[in-house]
Amino acid sequence: MTNPAFGEVKEHVRAELLAVALTRRLRVPVTILSAASQEELIEALTGNTVEAAWVTAELCDRFEKDARVVLRAVRSGSTVYHAAFVCRADDPVSLDALDGLKAAWVTRASTAGYLLPRAHLKENGIDPQKVFASEREYGSYRRALTAVLDGEADVTSVYCTHPDDRAVRAVLAEHVGRRENELVPFAFTRSTPSDGVLVTHRMPEDLSDAFVDALVSLGSTGSGLLPHLGLFDTEGFAVDGHVTPPLPSTSPRTHEPLLMLEVTADGTCLRAWSPSGKINGRPVAQLSGRPLAEVLGPDAASPVCALASESFRNRMGGRIDYHAGPEDDARWYSAEITLGALGTAALIIRDVTDSRALEEELYRLASYPLLTPDPVLEIDSDGGLIYANRAAHDRFPGLVAQGADHPISSALLAVQRSPKAGRNSALREVEVDGRVWKITVLSPPDADYIRAQVTDVTEHTPRSNRIRSTDFLRRPS
Incomplete structure (x- = not known):
């Protein structure tokens, strides 16, 4: 179950696509529901009626002791963030000059969009209920920022991973585009742990391990699934807030999701890299100077070597998709080659099995208005x-x-x-x-x-x- 999506259709679409990706990874049906309210989400956690839930930082802390695992969202390489107070650039304000101004908040359940900035004001001896002429909830960061831009409100707040202007600029541009230069941050709160995913004891332990592994690796495997983490507005997750080292896979890996190689025109592999440090069970350090066909193994050698040969012959890059692996676990791969100026080429091979499956879901969703x-x-x-x-x-x-x-x-x-x-x-x-x-x-x-x-x-x-x-x-x- 996820946080209330505030009626945004794109969040429901992202949830459906993520459910498809997790279903394929875990090989069990996964359904992602959006809570109608924060109260419904809390009730589901209290009653232990969901296997996992995406919740605010406050709920992560509240239910951490009863959870099997807590995954914290990673943004810009960090599992903590701040709230930044924002106003119009042509009408600057400060914390000691808020009297009579109008505040635009996201919702009362939003950490950076309500809870954290109001707590910061109280810590500095400012009572929001007394200082502001009005406080209104707009349901999303974009609408709250737009309210400030249009003069409906004077101040609002957004999240940022670091308390500096450049970090805030990136967030503002994401929500209001080119109008971000019409806004300016004027104060920052203390840091707080990120929101995250609680895995409850309702989920069996073996499935929990696979679920955690899937979420942690979803955006870092090169399989093209990173956009589906957009539901959480994050580039990944970390167990209990520890970004490094990465969580090792709990199941034996039979394939590499991403390979990067430098090859020559005669089919020699100069350098190789993979997330695990191995290719076909061999350390990548041992593969320098070996024939490309030997490095790739029999399943991939034929199509990829043919691609490399044709690319060097025609002096242009190319791409090929191919099927490889044991019959009961055959997967789709995409190999792309780009020629360099020094007579070598960069070869990138990605496991695209999951992203191809998600294309089918996108076609299904897109077919409705067409048919x-x-x-x-x-x-x-x-x-x-x-x-x-x-x-x-x-x-x-x-x-x-x-x-x-x-x-x-x-x-x-x-x-x-x-x-x-x-x-x-x-x-x-x-x-x-x-x-x-x-x-x-x-x-x-x-x-x-x-x-x-x-x-x-x-x-x-x-x-x-x-x-x-x-x-x-x-x-x-």
């Missing part, structure tokens, strides 16, 4: 078309040419601008070319676009009865 018979479209805040599936183009051929003047786009903009209609699940009926269409708005909260599904309800609405009656009256007798 649904209903029009699905996205427009920007000016009514310009960003995306439309085939059904939308077929039924509304004027979407591109008419832009914001098209009845569908015009209705979507009206929904966005209406103070009464929310951006999510808002409904509206529109008549286009004698047909009645129901528009369902399904935009993610932080999106700067409007997404909608459009359904033909001509045969099911009172409005359609009037249309049919008008058509009947117009028919010649």
Whole structure:
């Protein structure tokens, strides 16, 4: 179970993809649920109804004694972080000049976005409830920062791995893009341990070892799975906060997830590297000067040596995917070669089995708007078309040419601008070319676009009865 995702669709998609990756690694079904609230997450941990949970730093500390393992998130090589107070660059403030200002927080459960900065203020003799004119929760860092940028609030806070301006700049750019230069940090809190994953005793010990190994190695194996740690906004995990040395695998490794080699035109391996320090059971130090085919072994030698030979012959890099390994555990690999200026080439071989499997999930998710018979479209805040599936183009051929003047786009903009209609699940009926269409708005909260599904309800609405009656009256007798 994960922390509440604050309604962000991308978090649910990331959770589904991560579940697929873990299912393949552990060979048991993995389901990742997003808690509806912090209280639900605490109840699940207290009742021991989940095998693992991604929780805040405070909950990590609270439930650590009852957990089998605690994995701390690693960001910028560290398992601790700070909160940085942020204000507008053209309206600088300081901790001793907060009287009457408006504060924008993430949520009450957010460590860097609420708990840590408020604790810092109290430690410095400042009572947030008395000093601020108002305090409002915005649900995400991006929305809180945008509130400050737009003048709705004066101060907010973000996380940073180091208490310096450059570390904060990276975080600001991640959330507000080029507008980060309109913001400036003016104070930092003490450090606190990162959020993390609690592995409970509900998970069997042998499965727990494999689960920990999978999470720790997920982003560092070269298999292309690092983006799926985006659910946690981290580049990896460390056991009990110890970033180094890396956790050794609890199961015997039958393959290397990443190989890096320097080779010559005659097929000699000059240097080799792998995460374990071995290739096919041999130390990499013993492989210098050996034939490439010998280094790779019989399964990989044929396709990879052919790739290297052709690349040197044609003086250009290349790539090849191949299948190798025992029949009951055959895996997919991708070999890429890049020629250098000194007559050698860099050869990188990655295990892409898991990332290929995740592509299938991405295709499944992407197939919905392509195959649904209903029009699905996205427009920007000016009514310009960003995306439309085939059904939308077929039924509304004027979407591109008419832009914001098209009845569908015009209705979507009206929904966005209406103070009464929310951006999510808002409904509206529109008549286009004698047909009645129901528009369902399904935009993610932080999106700067409007997404909608459009359904033909001509045969099911009172409005359609009037249309049919008008058509009947117009028919010649």
